[in-house]
Amino acid sequence: MSRTDLSEWQALEALAATDGARHLRDLFAEDEGRFERFSAEAAGLFVDYSKTRITSDVLDGLLDLARATRLEDRRTDMFRGEKINATEGRAVLHVALRDTAKGKYFVDGADVMDDIQSVLSQMEAYCDSVHSGARMGHTGKPLDTVVNIGIGGSDLGPVMVTEALKPYALEGRATHFVSNVDGTHLAEVLKRIDPERTLFVIASKTFTTQETMTNAASAREWFLASGAPESAVADHFIALSTNEAAVTEFGINAENMFPFWEWVGGRYSLWSAIGLPIALSVGWKNYRALLDGAAAMDRHFETAPMKENLPVLLALIGVWHRSFLGMQANAVLPYDQYLHRLPAYLQQADMESNGKSVTMAGAHVTYGTGPVLFGEAGTNGQHAFYQLIHQGTDIIPCDFIAAAESHNPLGDHHEKLLANFLAQPEALAMGKTPDEVREDLKGSGMADAEIEALVPHKVFTGNRPTVSILMERLEPRTLGSLIALYEHRIFCQSVIWDINAFDQWGVELGKVLAKAILPELKGWADVKHDSSTSGLIARINRLRRS
Numbered sequence: 001m002s003r004t005d006l007s008e009w010q011a012l013e014a015l016a017a018t019d020g021a022r023h024l025r026d027l028f029a030e031d032e033g034r035f036e037r038f039s040a041e042a043a044g045l046f047v048d049y050s051k052t053r054i055t056s057d058v059l060d061g062l063l064d065l066a067r068a069t070r071l072e073d074r075r076t077d078m079f080r081g082e083k084i085n086a087t088e089g090r091a092v093l094h095v096a097l098r099d100t101a102k103g104k105y106f107v108d109g110a111d112v113m114d115d116i117q118s119v120l121s122q123m124e125a126y127c128d129s130v131h132s133g134a135r136m137g138h139t140g141k142p143l144d145t146v147v148n149i150g151i152g153g154s155d156l157g158p159v160m161v162t163e164a165l166k167p168y169a170l171e172g173r174a175t176h177f178v179s180n181v182d183g184t185h186l187a188e189v190l191k192r193i194d195p196e197r198t199l200f201v202i203a204s205k206t207f208t209t210q211e212t213m214t215n216a217a218s219a220r221e222w223f224l225a226s227g228a229p230e231s232a233v234a235d236h237f238i239a240l241s242t243n244e245a246a247v248t249e250f251g252i253n254a255e256n257m258f259p260f261w262e263w264v265g266g267r268y269s270l271w272s273a274i275g276l277p278i279a280l281s282v283g284w285k286n287y288r289a290l291l292d293g294a295a296a297m298d299r300h301f302e303t304a305p306m307k308e309n310l311p312v313l314l315a316l317i318g319v320w321h322r323s324f325l326g327m328q329a330n331a332v333l334p335y336d337q338y339l340h341r342l343p344a345y346l347q348q349a350d351m352e353s354n355g356k357s358v359t360m361a362g363a364h365v366t367y368g369t370g371p372v373l374f375g376e377a378g379t380n381g382q383h384a385f386y387q388l389i390h391q392g393t394d395i396i397p398c399d400f401i402a403a404a405e406s407h408n409p410l411g412d413h414h415e416k417l418l419a420n421f422l423a424q425p426e427a428l429a430m431g432k433t434p435d436e437v438r439e440d441l442k443g444s445g446m447a448d449a450e451i452e453a454l455v456p457h458k459v460f461t462g463n464r465p466t467v468s469i470l471m472e473r474l475e476p477r478t479l480g481s482l483i484a485l486y487e488h489r490i491f492c493q494s495v496i497w498d499i500n501a502f503d504q505w506g507v508e509l510g511k512v513l514a515k516a517i518l519p520e521l522k523g524w525a526d527v528k529h530d531s532s533t534s535g536l537i538a539r540i541n542r543l544r545r546s
């Protein structure tokens, strides 16, 4: 049965025309308790969702929909290691990576906890040996520089977290990330590092990804060209992967490989061996605290009743905005410079997961699914795209994220940052009416006609929904909770939308075509494409050879 045939879905469609059209200004005016009613707290995060376009009836209707789509059962399936990634026949158990419970997580009947703990111990011992100086480069220099080579999930999580936890970075250590196959990315990093002090971390679940394999091979060539003997590769190159055969073939010894498993999705892999560069940057204790924070959110997600369950609530509100009110985007706006890579990270987490248009059974959906996610650290975004968010034709729900305490309490910077964090959602919700604009312009000396001409331009319609997420301080634990909150929000939405959040077939076609085009660009094969692609290939080849 299609989701749209559910009576719960239809009830919400009816509510969209009534409650969904109500203005936040009125909703706040008529209910003094709105903030208390529509806010909740868990695992170090406080979430205010009172400025979203819901009413008590809408929320009840959404909770009914969640029940009708058996969200709680699907959650149990995930925690139990059922193969909920049906198109790839895989379990989805990133939650097990941050837990310590034995006898809880099984794949094909086998408890996975011993494997997890054993890799964590391997990672911890490795970090300790690098940090203590026991493990050195081939000329006896400390390995104080890490270059992580990976892309997608093997890059975005580690980059985002390493940036976010900079205040915890161990002194004297540098971490670089190379992802793009554009040689510029690698070349610019290589210019700044000393091969004798550098540890290259080749991160790839499959160990076949074109970008990563190309960058890894070039990094090794550069390393050897620096005068290092072939035998030194073992000290300077390690692999994070599920593919031991390909790792060995690349020339990395199995003992320098940190494994993980097919049931860890790429975009959910920072909790696995893929997190090693984070641990190398901030130390094992802080990496463990990150996992513990995520585990705290997992427990909340697993046990809290749906109407107090943060990931469930945020998912339901997202579904309401997207599928019932037709809002097509979601802006993530961290008012925290350390979180400046969070939007990029969430772009993969959310858009690769829920950018789907067929149901689990393969039927086309007839409702909007994953939104376009974008964002920027506040306040930078305010001076760029907020104009459209305030006055554009589309309504774009926004997530505002901030910490009450700063790691860098410089003058009144933080109060100013927080003032903006508070002002923007207020402006988006309440707006400014024509009369308020007129009132402002009275006394300006302008003629009435001039004022009237200006009024439409200065009106803010308001009623633009936002969620505010507040934490005490951006710490490893709270960051872990925040990431897990989003992961589970994405999962819950996929259940309601009846789509598979854990495959990514949409990235395949382009990869295949790029493989076919490569020999054509090199002049090794005839060009056979549509006239546009062939024309561009011919033009590029002319430009390159002239």
Ligand SMILES: O=P(O)(O)OC[C@H]1O[C@H](O)[C@H](O)[C@@H](O)[C@@H]1O
Pocket (backbone or CB within 6 Å): 151, 152, 153, 154, 203, 204, 205, 206, 207, 208, 209, 212, 266, 267, 352, 504, 507
């Ligand atoms: O870790 P790898 O196997 O190199 O994969 C890296 C990335 O490749 C593809 O683009 C997938 O769509 C991503 O989900 C994945 O994170």
